Amino acid sequence: MNRKKKKHKLSSVKKKSVKRDIKPPFAIDSEITKALRYHQSGQLQKAEEIYKKILRINPNHPDSLHLLGVIASQVGKIDIAVNLINKAIQNNPKNPAFYNNLGNVIKEQGKLDEAITCYQKALELKPDYAEACNNLGSTFKEQGELDEAITCYQKALELKPDYAEAYNNLGSAFKEQGELNEAISCCQKALELKPDLPEAYNNMGNAFKDQSKLTDAILCYQKALEIKPDFSEVYNNMGTAFQGQGKSTDAVSCYKKALEIKPDYVSAYYNLGNAFQEQGEFNEAISYYQKTLELRPDY
Template identity: 35%
Template sequence: MYRACLDLDPEYPNALNNLAVVFKETGRLDEAITCYERALARTTEPVAVYNNLSLAYFQARNPTRAQQVCREALALFPSATDSWFNLGNAFVARMDRRTGARYLTRAARLSPDYFPALVNLADALKGQGLGEEAIQAARRAAEVRPGALEPYVNWADALREHGRITEAIPVYAQALANQPTHAPAHSNLLLSLNYADGRSGLENLKAHRYWGQVHADPLTPDAPGHANIPDPDRVLRIGFVSADFRTHSVGYFLRPILESLDPSLFQIYCYSTGTNDDSITEYFKRAASVWRPVARHSDEQLAALILEDRIDILVDVAGHTGGNRLLTFARKPAPVQVSWLGYPNTTGIKAMDYRLTDAVADPYGMTDDFHTEALVRLPSGFLCYQPVSEIPTEVNALPALEKGFVTFGSFNNLSKVTPAVTALWAEVLNTVPNSKLLLKGLVFADPQTRQFYTDLFTQHGVDPDRLILLSRIDAADGHFRAYHQVDIGLDPFPYNGTTTTCEALWMGVPVVTLLGTIHAGRVGASLLHQVGLGHLIARDRDAYVALCAGLARDLPALAVLRRTMRARLNASPLRDEAGQARAMGVAFRDMWRAWCRGRTEATTSPPS
């Protein structure tokens, strides 16, 4: 119909605009953009066309041109709410959340009930660490649409990221009550449970298994129809699915394994579901036998591609963290599926066969019943750390020797620094005279968050002058140089640090950890065992305080430990990239042989 109109008048603006909409909805973005550009020349309703054109550029991943189109519209129509909204989104897409939030705020002021602007504003503020402002925007969006999902997710995320876990959990529950089948929001709730103090492994298993029953298990075929050849000794295709083949916490542990797996035994397929590639991504591309950029693939499309690639063992490194593809794994595209690295708990889905761990993080017979997967324990630890070689930062002398007081520190995200954690850390400060505590996190850009944490410590008798609260440090090496101010690292609980513990040790800072009863609370112990520092593992909270005080009393020994720490790491299993890759390769081969045995038995068993 639209083409018939254009046959009569090739520049008829309404037909061009409507045809462009069709093109955009079918993914033909270049043709859509051309039609919108032509429609602008003659339309009597340019605001709508400008908005459609900017959205088309945005969808085509050209936020710069989308910004230009929005500015052209606003020069003519400065009160065009949609143009301010689209302009804000374009800046956020370019990771300029501050500017984006300014324009989204303008849209919300022009139209106070403009729901999409309020939702996106909350997200942009949250991304800057401005938690209280994000919460206010999210709450306003919830007032506009109380039955919607998005406001409650943003609201709960902001609470969680600021350590307010007990407040976040019921807000997540409200989000799910509004939209019970929304798997990502449900994953966010599960993630938050890992931070909550006092939960048992069986409680967590029940919550994760319910996620699987609602979202994943109905997608799992009874007979997947894998065409993989059941030869136990052939070269295997190992697929890794991740959004974090880049500068990211997951990348520091994933990269050394991919670079060290024996290419004569394994072909590496990387399925990159992320869009934020950087210089580190190139290392992953070189390590891969096959690189698949699949950010635009649906879960179903990705599963079909993996099945077509005949992947033998498929590895998930996200669990229930953001952007996960568990609904791809639910479709069972590979004969053997493994969870590892990025999430400290079970996935809860029946299609996941194994979980890689070790005997410290998951002692035999202690945590097996908390997982839907079979636990496979690597002999020397389930983690292998590769420091950021692109940012060389040397270990400095013990700062306490110069300053005359001990500085404790934690660079963990504030989700882990809950009121229960601050209470114990306050006891450490009260036990070690004149000591200080340095906390670093993006959320300390928010004055109200700084006050919230200051108040938590003052409630336990800690003077605010003893707290050093650092926000983001822009310099490339600034994050690591901040460790030059720290003498002793403090590990949070019940969700221990992982990357932050490795970074602290790499910078010469010993870390004291409290041993938990489930995986999330035992990762610190696993890491310290790997580097021969098991004496820094506390069995209870009193022992945690005593360990910290003991380290602080013996500064000469602490100085020696700092000076020798990097050599200690380099000589440990934590840095043995080849050894850890061999151990993982053995585990993969054992998993594969088990599948081959099962396949052979299934095909040779007589009919019942």
């Protein structure tokens, strides 16, 4: 009898051990790692499925909430993104990346002051956070606070000297201030670090255009489009450069291409109206000016 009882007890222990092995204690960590690989490779649906699976096990898992919010922002679901990242912060208020990405999505809502507060909170938690410095600079630039923006970009570059995007943004800010040589130098530095950065070619083209170096500007725009063929802003900018050369037909083609990519592109409608006016096509010009005003009555 005793022997049978002992056997029974040993059998029970074995079964329990097997059960524990099915769900190891770090399963969520390994799932997050797998999801991040999918996320970083652009397989958003697979990543989303894993984040949601984790949240079914632990509804307050901060990393999954945050990363699910990042995916929501990537697919244009900004309100959902804000809610998810806020919930992540409620469950882990000490993670600077959460505040940085909350700033990014709030900025997309046009709430620039709130975005600035988020980036500042991220930097309070992590003073050497170069990406948050860069994002803070871009938000100041959007508000027209160019000196503050430049200070932020320069700080980002102190923290991360090979930060191509920060050099590009610094160049854009210098261009806005009329410091065109500095702007071109920054864009060139960005392209040394990251040769496939179309935004740097675009910004360098804008600086050349402001120097009336239209051929150089057009070459920059063409290079940007080789890298990113659906870059509507570059088509619009290249159109203005062609127009400056008196090539209104080429300009019209560029503006129309910009509008194919971005049908609500107000500036392209307005520039198209100008190009048709230069060609003496006044009815066409009026129709594009009217379309401009439909989209933005105060233009």
